[in-house]
Amino acid sequence: PNCVIKDCVIGQNVKIKAHSVLENAIIGDYCEVGPFARLRPGTQLGGYCKVGNFVEMKNVTMGEHSKASHLSYLGDAQIGQHVNIGCGTITCNYDGVDKNPTIIKDHAFIGSDTQLVAPVVVGEGAIIGAGTTLREDAPDHALTLLPIRQKSILGWKRKSKLKT
Numbered sequence: 001p002n003c004v005i006k007d008c009v010i011g012q013n014v015k016i017k018a019h020s021v022l023e024n025a026i027i028g029d030y031c032e033v034g035p036f037a038r039l040r041p042g043t044q045l046g047g048y049c050k051v052g053n054f055v056e057m058k059n060v061t062m063g064e065h066s067k068a069s070h071l072s073y074l075g076d077a078q079i080g081q082h083v084n085i086g087c088g089t090i091t092c093n094y095d096g097v098d099k100n101p102t103i104i105k106d107h108a109f110i111g112s113d114t115q116l117v118a119p120v121v122v123g124e125g126a127i128i129g130a131g132t133t134l135r136e137d138a139p140d141h142a143l144t145l146l147p148i149r150q151k152s153i154l155g156w157k158r159k160s161k162l163k164t
Contacts, residue, residue: 011047028064046081063106076118080106086130088113
């Protein structure tokens with residue numbers, strides 16, 4: 001219900017869930033889209049892909065068996081096969097002047113709340129740790145993450161205007 005599908009090619013046994021908007025996209029066989037997904041022009045999904053709720057894609061090619069299950073923006077990206085895109089992932093594709101590509105190779109795992117600042121390449125089998133802002137290419141079969149440690153300030157008091 002409440003889907004908008006315009007100028008798309010949709011493969012066999014595809015499930016398009018409620019409130020999804022698809023325009024000028026190609027959807028491979030056995031894919032699952034939505035609910036509340038947005039596939040903008042230039043999006044191509046290989047077979048058996050999943051694009052879940054509140055995922056927006058523009059000019060993305062996604063290989064077979066890859067998934068972006070929820071709450072992500074992916075633009076101007078080439079995503080390989082068997083890739084997992086974690087919740088809250090963003091491809092930062094626009095630098096204010098040009099659109100730049102992100103390449104994610106086969107079997108990569110992108111942790112939640114990750115920003116991929118294009119142009120950037122995520123290597124084959126690479127793992128990107130949750131919360132990482134990736135500004136340089138990530139090598140094949142390696143864990144890449146931000147080396148920032150959490151800091152707690154003991155005894156810190158919040159200023160309050162409330163009278164107690």
